[in-house]
Amino acid sequence: MIDFWMAVGLLLLVAASFLLIPVLRHRPSAEAPPRTALNVALYEERLSEMQTQREAGTLSEAQLDTARAEAARELLADTEAVQPGRVSRQLGRRVPLLAALLVPLLALGLYLHYGASARVELAREFAAPPASLEEMTRRLERTVEAQPDSAEGVYFLGRAYMAEQRPADAARQFERAAQLSGRPPELLGQWAQALYFAENKTFTAQVRALTDEALQADPNEVTSLGLLGIAAFEGRRYQEAVDYWTRLQGLLPEGDPSRAALQGGIAKARENLGAQPAATGPRLKVRVELAAAVRDQVRGDDSVFVFVQALGGPPAPLAVRRLSVADLPVQVELSDADAMMPQLKLSNFAQVQLSARVSRAGQPTRGEWLGRSQPLAVDTTALQTLTIDRPDQ
Structure with missing residues (x-):
């Protein structure tokens, strides 16, 4: 994840540079005196000219007072016109600097809240094959934690638990996956199978209900057929076991290793069926x-x-x-x-x-x-x- 965060930091730096470069390039103008000082100098020069005219008799005392007041008003107006420009220049430098600081922090906070850094890390982990079944299970657990609404992730976690001989944990995951995906028959069959082994190979009412629901939706659901065959065999209903397993065997492709195991179960059920005493009398x-x-x-x-x-x-x-x-x-x-x-x-x-x-x-x-x-x-x-x-x- 270090290279990921380095890339994120580089992108944020590029974004900040677009805000900072215009500010850093700004140079104050080389004009001589500030405008306010120039206005004051012109005002004083004008007063001096009016005083000279008064001494020469060109202006009366009343005209001199009126001219002074007019010059003062003009100086005040020019000075007020300068202030907003100075303030805007100050704000013009502060806003980009503030934005350059806040934008990366805001972007980082939003990513940590809404982003998918955990998924990025999981994707990197899954790029390399797991060293063991336990490591694969841990990866799947983190995947389900990061994506709790993913029926596929929950299903594969259940399969991993079954491989680790943890049928009770597998049953909980299969139940969750069935609820997320609309209770497909193949998931109901695997849920029933996990419950059967979790209950010490007992064909409970819930197992029966799940297999019935699965076969009602799909009469060829293989896990349910195999499980019903096991239940029939354990209950000494050997003909039922033969029927279920023969039906299941016909659904499996040639070369499937399960076919040989099924054939062994069918042969054993037929052997037990033949060994049962022939019923005579009532x-x-x-x-x-x-x-x-x-x-x-x-x-x-x-x-x-x-x-x-x-x-x-x-x-x-x-x-x-x-x-x-x-x-x-x-x-x-x-x-x-x-x-x-x-x-x-x-x-x-x-x-x-x-x-x-x-x-x-x-x-x-x-x-x-x-x-x-x-x-x-x-x-x-x-x-x-x-x-x-x-x-x-």
């Missing part, structure tokens, strides 16, 4: 959802247990599936493959009841909110809707 299909009055009372990472109990039988569940609030609403299928104990299966009972419990502590036997169905036959094939709508007593 298969209950149920859609689980939250009542509107309950949505604000739960968190996205609260556990949800969907289970079946026998009517008139043991209290232990016949089949259980564990989800989270962020997964709701969701459709699941319960069968003998979900039995907790081999001797307690759906196929051993005729009448059952479906239940869903929200448990913040992750306990299947107690929680905060509950939903129950009416008794139904174990061989029911119609889709059942289970709404969690009451406090768990």
